[in-house]
């Protein structure tokens with residue numbers, strides 16, 4: 001493909017050093033309603049690399065800067081953008097889905113979507129870190145407002161957002177319960193600080209939680225699985241509980257008993273991506289080494305298909321990364 005050109009004065013071209021896969025990339029490959037992809041099309045939302053060309057209004061970035069990318073692109077003019085809530089923008093789009101993505105030698109993005117990072121952070125880790133941490137930060141800190149000593153349940157530990165949520169919740173001082181179908185993933189989650197580990201194939205997760213908490217239940221449930229876990233999430237949720245979701249990997253349609261919703265005074269919270277302030281916050285954590293990321297595997301661009309197969313297998317623990325030469 002030809003090297004992409006700058007289109008706006010605020011555009012910056014980044015020579016990608018590493019890109020990371022997200023479940024979104026599998027959805028794009030499978031086809032999404034309302035999104036028409038014309039081949040050839042670079043996939044990928046996450047990436048980091050080196051600034052290669054800058055427009056006249058590139059916000060102080062210069063060639064050679066080592067940067068990480070926020071893949072959420074907004075119009076910067078609507079009422080939500082003006083409030084600093086870019087993920088609510090009616091014209092919001094994501095690299096790899098609505099705009100050419102990061103699994104490529106070059107990507108062109110607005111300068112406002114870039115932040116410089118120390119060159120001591122390996123490209124594979126920087127690329128893997130951003131979107132899952134940004135997404136988990138908005139869910140845990142901004143939306144669910146997790147507090148110290150609260151009980152938080154996280155489904156599907158091993159997924160990137162779930163692992164980032166675990167780390168952020170532990171940093172806050174919450175007590176974290178994690179669920180997986182794999183004892184090996186649960187063992188690794190315990191090493192990362194999970195307080196309670198639950199194998200959903202060998203136990204009734206909601207029942208065990210109600211027993212172990214003396215019927216009190218969870219303060220917060222983080223459910224990105226959707227159809228397969230929603231009912232269990234609600235059974236596990238305590239009075240005044242908050243359920244926060246940013247995805248539905250098993251399917252979007254779920255059933256909710258409205259009587260239990262109002263009686264228990266639950267909050268059901270949606271969340272997606274992150275705004276500029278949250279982008280700054282997680283990049284600050286990355287720069288300071290206060291949050292990290294688990295990389296499952298690294299593939300070359302030529303082995304990109306194998307990277308997608310690894311993600312589709314569900315066997316991964318952490319992020320699947322594609323390294324550019």
Ligand SMILES: [Zn+2]
Nearest residue numbers: 075078081089
């Ligand atoms: Zn907007």
